[in-house]
Amino acid sequence: MFAAPETYKHDLPTFHSQISMPYTLTPGRAAGTFLAEMPNRRIVGSRFPGGMVIAPAQDFSPVDGEEPEALVQVPESGVLTAFTRVGGVVIGLIRLDGCANEFPHRILADLDVLSVGQRVAAQWSDGDEGTSITAIKGFVLAPEAPEGKVTDLADPAEPLGVIDYSMSLDFEHAYGPYYGRMFDEIREHGRIIGIRTSNGEDALLPPREVDDITHKRTGTWKACGNTGTIRGCSIINMEILGQSRKPPYVYAEIVLDGASTRMIHVIEIDDLESAKEKIRPGTRVRAIWTDGERQGRVSDIDRFEVIED
Amino acid sequence: MSMPRVGIVSTSMTQLRPAWDSAQHIDLISAVVLDVFKGTGLTLDDVDFIIDSGSDVLDGRSISNCGFLGALGAHHKEEARVEEDGLWAALYGVNKIRAGSSSVGLIVAYSKPSESRDIDLYWGSMVEPFYQRPVGFGQKAALGMQAQRYFAAHGIKDTDAAALVARRWAAAAEGGQVAIDAVPDADTVLASAEAAAPLTDLMISRPVDGAVAMLLSTEDIAVRLGRAPAIITGIGTSMETHAFSARSANQLESVAKAAAMAGAKAGWKPSEADVAEVSASSAVGELLVLEGLGLADAGKGLDAAMSDKVNRSGGALPADPLMATGLVRLAEAYRQLSQPHPGADAPRRAVVHGTGGVAMQTNCVFTLEV
Numbered sequence: 001m002f003a004a005p006e007t008y009k010h011d012l013p014t015f016h017s018q019i020s021m022p023y024t025l026t027p028g029r030a031a032g033t034f035l036a037e038m039p040n041r042r043i044v045g046s047r048f049p050g051g052m053v054i055a056p057a058q059d060f061s062p063v064d065g066e067e068p069e070a071l072v073q074v075p076e077s078g079v080l081t082a083f084t085r086v087g088g089v090v091i092g093l094i095r096l097d098g099c100a101n102e103f104p105h106r107i108l109a110d111l112d113v114l115s116v117g118q119r120v121a122a123q124w125s126d127g128d129e130g131t132s133i134t135a136i137k138g139f140v141l142a143p144e145a146p147e148g149k150v151t152d153l154a155d156p157a158e159p160l161g162v163i164d165y166s167m168s169l170d171f172e173h174a175y176g177p178y179y180g181r182m183f184d185e186i187r188e189h190g191r192i193i194g195i196r197t198s199n200g201e202d203a204l205l206p207p208r209e210v211d212d213i214t215h216k217r218t219g220t221w222k223a224c225g226n227t228g229t230i231r232g233c234s235i236i237n238m239e240i241l242g243q244s245r246k247p248p249y250v251y252a253e254i255v256l257d258g259a260s261t262r263m264i265h266v267i268e269i270d271d272l273e274s275a276k277e278k279i280r281p282g283t284r285v286r287a288i289w290t291d292g293e294r295q296g297r298v299s300d301i302d303r304f305e306v307i308e309d
Numbered sequence: 310m311s312m313p314r315v316g317i318v319s320t321s322m323t324q325l326r327p328a329w330d331s332a333q334h335i336d337l338i339s340a341v342v343l344d345v346f347k348g349t350g351l352t353l354d355d356v357d358f359i360i361d362s363g364s365d366v367l368d369g370r371s372i373s374n375c376g377f378l379g380a381l382g383a384h385h386k387e388e389a390r391v392e393e394d395g396l397w398a399a400l401y402g403v404n405k406i407r408a409g410s411s412s413v414g415l416i417v418a419y420s421k422p423s424e425s426r427d428i429d430l431y432w433g434s435m436v437e438p439f440y441q442r443p444v445g446f447g448q449k450a451a452l453g454m455q456a457q458r459y460f461a462a463h464g465i466k467d468t469d470a471a472a473l474v475a476r477r478w479a480a481a482a483e484g485g486q487v488a489i490d491a492v493p494d495a496d497t498v499l500a501s502a503e504a505a506a507p508l509t510d511l512m513i514s515r516p517v518d519g520a521v522a523m524l525l526s527t528e529d530i531a532v533r534l535g536r537a538p539a540i541i542t543g544i545g546t547s548m549e550t551h552a553f554s555a556r557s558a559n560q561l562e563s564v565a566k567a568a569a570m571a572g573a574k575a576g577w578k579p580s581e582a583d584v585a586e587v588s589a590s591s592a593v594g595e596l597l598v599l600e601g602l603g604l605a606d607a608g609k610g611l612d613a614a615m616s617d618k619v620n621r622s623g624g625a626l627p628a629d630p631l632m633a634t635g636l637v638r639l640a641e642a643y644r645q646l647s648q649p650h651p652g653a654d655a656p657r658r659a660v661v662h663g664t665g666g667v668a669m670q671t672n673c674v675f676t677l678e679v
Contacts, residue, residue, distance in 0.1 A: 025439070172423075
């Protein structure tokens with residue numbers, strides 16, 4: 001089975017990448033009200049026809065999907081129904097008094113003293129946690145806490161509309177022997193090498209073990225030219241998230257001389273009109289490498305330039 | 310016209326390693342796709358469709374399968390990706406063949422969790438963002454509470470879970486498909502760092518990298534290839550509610566539902582299987598699966614787990630290639646049925662299980678027969 005060919009060894013470490021996504025989350029009426037009530041130190045639940053109450057509030061019954069008939073204020077006391085400790089933080093499931101469901105939150109006690117059925121009570125944060133559920137710092141053991149009652153929610157706060165949110169994931173991608181060798185060559189020698197197709201002379205870029213079209217093993221390595229031909233392009237004149245340079249510029253799919261596949265890169269332009277005139281499928285272009293130290297990345301080619309006749 | 314029966318023709322798997330840092334996804338995928346045809350007489354030309362399984366979040370790119378099409382052998386072929394464990398990809402493939410639109414399908418599942426700097430964030434992406442993520446609830450917390458409840462309900466000790474984990478690692482080491490530096494004994498399992506009390510790190514399934522490919526075909530074609538195929542005779546799936554706290558404690562009802570569905574099609578119960586290959590996210594998770602399958606009564610999963618017919622491959626505890634684990638189980642069960650140990654009573658029936666989601670929310674069961 002797969003074993004990296006020794007002859008294709010490369011020196012590159014993993015390739016770091018990050019996906020960082022901004023979101024605006026919509027909590028809806030129930031969760032939006034629950035969160036809006038956090039600064040008021042009130043815990044909001046949902047009461048459904050038939051009298052079942054769940055907390056934190058939800059717009060739909062977890063049992064049958066029915067809508068709640070009212071949002072209510074639920075007690076700050078309840079019982080512990082399960083617990084664990086992750087990374088030193090004790091997390092448990094809590095059933096608040098008068099509620100039919102359980103939910104996870106932090107337990108502010110040592111794991112060793114916990115047992116299922118213990119009475120617990122909310123402890124509010126000293127700091128300003130805004131409208132986060134962490135305004136409840138956690139739940140402390142409260143053996144004497146009297147059984148609380150669910151009450152009407154007087155003057156509920158306006159539910160939050162949208163919440164800014166972001167999620168960021170970091171990756172260390174392996175290059176593998178084929179991409180690794182190619183990026184090594186870019187860094188060490190400032191040239192682009194591909195690998196011949198299984199049945200022809202032109203090179204696949206990026207190189208790979210198996211030819212996509214024939215699904216046979218690819219051929220031998222081949223250095224591609226520093227020049228090539230545009231096979232597809234678009235003038236980008238709009239700012240979008242994630243751009244690496246300021247518009248306008250041309251996004252181009254370029255077939256390097258000696259290659260059979262298109263590589264994606266950019267062509268800098270002075271103005272839109274002359275770009276429209278000069279840059280089109282069939283236009284010949286040349287790679288312009290960066291002046292700085294090469295990193296072993298596609299961005300070691302700073303840009304492509306049109307080869308003037 | 311009756312629906313054709315569907316059999317497994319061939320499987321291929323890379324070694325399962327904590328990190329395949331010398332290879333990227335396409336290297337692993339093309340390796341198993343090239344290999345899976347060997348000895349079958351089939352070629353890629355015979356393949357009517359390709360179904361693959363993986364996770365965009367784990368792969369670190371959107372619609373990641375689009376970048377893997379060439380390696381999958383999917384150029385100008387019908388291809389679809391299932392964002393679920395690989396056993397669901399096989400389910401999809403079986404149904405396509407049974408429906409009569411195709412006769413040979415290639416199923417591929419792949420995983421490189423080693424590329425995620427923090428695998429807990431992958432799991433965290435699955436839980437609710439307003440109430441659950443901010444308080445630190447995620448996969449580990451859910452597995453920890455699942456274990457805490459199970460231990461308390463049935464008088465099971467952490468030493469019992471540790472013995473199970475050690476047994477699974479030893480089996481995996483013997484099988485040779487899993488890269489293992491040193492097989493931990495039960496004391497080592499107990500002494501590993503706390504992951505989610507009462508579970509230690511080694512009691513939670515170890516994420517590993519790898520790829521697995523499988524050829525499915527109609528029984529007719531499989532028979533023509535000259536070897537008795539293993540026929541997939543039953544499939545069932547079921548899902549727990551997303552809210553972990555709303556699920557029944559100390560049982561995985563969805564496993565029981567999926568097992569009943571698969572068993573009804575096969576005409577026999579999973580407890581009658583000669584071989585069981587099951588997935589799990591933790592040692593306690595595996596016990597809950599065995600109980601859900603009916604291999605043991607509630608709280609008695611450990612007895613079934615120590616049986617020689619369960620997870621001879623080592624199961625998911627030593628090697629959990631997230632999104633591929635269930636297909637690995639099916640490949641292992643196929644190998645045990647089609648290449649039985651000489652001398653032993655040859656096993657004829659296998660039950661296979663795959664899972665996904667936080668604390669094993671979704672479950673799939675296959676029955677396999679030779």
